[in-house]
Amino acid sequence: MEQRVVVDVGDLTAFLARLTALMLRGSGEGAHRIGPAVADSARAFGGTASLLLVPDAATLTVTASDGRSRTVTVHGFPEVFRLDRVAALKPLLAEVREGGTTLPEADRRLRAIEWAPAPYPWWLKFLGIVLFSLGFAPLMQPTWYEIGTTAVLGALAAALAVAADRVPRLARVLPLVVSAAVSVVTVELFARDPAHGGPVLLMLPALFYFVPGDYLSAATAELSAGLITTGAVRLVYSVFLLLQLYLGVLLGVMVTGTSTRALFDIAAVADLPRWALFLSWIVFTTGTLFAFAIPLRYFWPLLLLVYVTVGVQSGFTKLIGEVGGTFVAAVVLAAAATVIARRPHGPPRLILLLPGFFTLTVGSLGMRGLTALAGGYVVKGFADLLQLVTIVTAIAVGLVVGSVLAQPRTP
Template sequence: MREGPDGTDPGTTGPSGDGPDALHGFLRDLTRFMLRYSGEGAEGIDRIVRGLARAYGGRAETVLVADGAVLSVTAGGRTLTSTVSAFPDLPRLDRAVALKTFVERLRDERPDLSEAAAGLRRIEALPATVPRAARLIGIVLFSLGFAPAVQPTWYEIGSTALLATLVATLTVLSERRPRLARVLPLLAATLVSLVTLGLLQPGHVHGGPVLIMLPALFFLVPGDLLSAATAELVGGFLSTGAVRLVYALVLLLQLYVGVLIGVAVTSTPTSALFDGAQDTELSRWVLVGSWAVFTVGLILAFGVPWRIAGWVTALVYLALGVQAAGTALIGEVAGTFVAAMALAVAADLFSRPAGRPPRLVLFLGGFFTLTAGSLGLRALTSLAGGHVLHGFHDLMDFVTVVTTIAVGLLAGAALVPARVEREFPSDRLGTGD
């Protein structure tokens, strides 16, 4: 057998002797898995695929969009190229947790590619860690925990309990019906709007109907997608960021149209959509404790393993504390920027050691507390109600907050660049090995 300078057969890849076809097939399946389940942005998928290719003696190049990729793998003197497509789906974060442990094992132990492929299939086939009934309860708790941040009143909490139960039931029913899931925001917003305007009929004494609807629809508001899209655009992943931005806006518009359908069916004048938050009825401790309820809901709704609940809770309160302190000292925009930056730094640093939760899982709860997406829905409904100045004010707040969060995340990531080098040597600016 002819050997290369490193003692391996040039026609094989890595210490296991797996061929280029096996490496290409595994990386193709891994790319598809990450596009669908990992929640990683373009930078994260690109880094992991390139890094594992190098670990197995090859080289990989990717061109990514939000729901697909072109993968090119060079190994053993051959280059293989394929396209991958997968619709992003993030109802369960237990797969993302298992994936991080899996990638760490591949990086450190480099098992045979056949064993690696079998391990990836096992992760994809993992049974749900949270029963459907518990996930329904989780979505309700998620909304209830958020409700006092919209309006700190008992009426807000009571109405959210009813409306969130309807949204959670519809969400769980849509899980096994892909076509229904694509229009879930529209259906949920229509149902919530009909019940709010036709049954509850909250007047301005309760803050207006939009503020009553928002907590129940918060689970479906794409604030995370909007900020992720902005971050990818700012970071240079233009195609991925643009596609993700359009998809997030489509989801937001579904919520908006659903609310308007309820307005039309109940013959409610659009002027009733004007909102104004009511005075605080809840104590400060209830407001602080509501985020613990929110975190429990997030864990159940997204299938986060309970063993990392402490990490998720810690970063939720970190984001809240930094944002509150920053807002008091330097204003809302600057405070949100500092909070996003601190959240990015903490999630990155805490996720580094082997066995720790991935950055996405640590980051997601804290990110939701920044509530970027709900401002967009408020802006659209205010404009539809004829409150042009109020609506454009909310719209400008929305654009400002989304951009501030995205840039804050980028700034936080820039403070800890060593993570990428330690995990996988970076070759984005060079030729690699």
């Protein structure tokens, strides 16, 4: 590839700063891919770039081919709720890397991605969160009562999530508000009969959209890859989000005047047929597309990865236990996503990983453990929290191993 000389270091810095900020906002999988992408883009336009990263900010130093340099600080809060931007960014980066576009054109296209409206209207995001919750519900309790309860609670959670898009103040405390509202409705309307299962098991599907399981695993993966600062900060933030959900559940219980002893964790007797369990993953994948703004063209590869992940986890869990089965499933998921994502115009790796990752149910263990402790069930609570640490580590290491195994021998 023939390098192009960039005379104006300011133009190159502005483009790379905008690219860094956009990638920071889409760094739910981790920040380790930002540095190489920014450096490759700088090199394609005849310059060099280096980054000092934390999860929500970066110090960017850009040097043009004439030796002039500039350093800027870039901010971007990490999230995974607008993955349409991640999908649009990947082919642009491939074209830049291959020398197929000029700097002004690349900057124009990057601005268009940055300011593009959400691909789906608010009511489809609402429907997506409800379907996302309904698809996950049988994993908590395979009962028709769980499905019906989740439909109501998921609609409540989805309404608050959609409202938060228009009310920034609500967005700052959304996990707390959602968990408190879901807790009140669950305790007052749905958790009166122990035969229907514990109240936390009834709440969790509606709260699953807000549980930071992806951040927990991304933090652990960053720590295992040697990114100490980004991993540690992301881990603290994940715990903070989890504690917001936990506190909201407790506030809901207190508002209703219910004893925390009501937060038992006993599953109801299953009454869902096998076909309903099988179809639930189709509902789950459809909801994931709408809830996280993923383009519809990625439905079939995502559904395939979901079924592969569930099948591998179920099969190996029977052979070597839950931790071993989860680890193997994470390895297979990461390897498959890495191979599929190699194509320049194929789905980005983050999008391929997300639905399959959610099937491994990391964050729900933390919620169950904390609420069990609050209810006075100490042994059960600590057992769930210990399992959380073990499973999070197994998933994170599995994702790293799968990625390493699927990497090509030459860059």
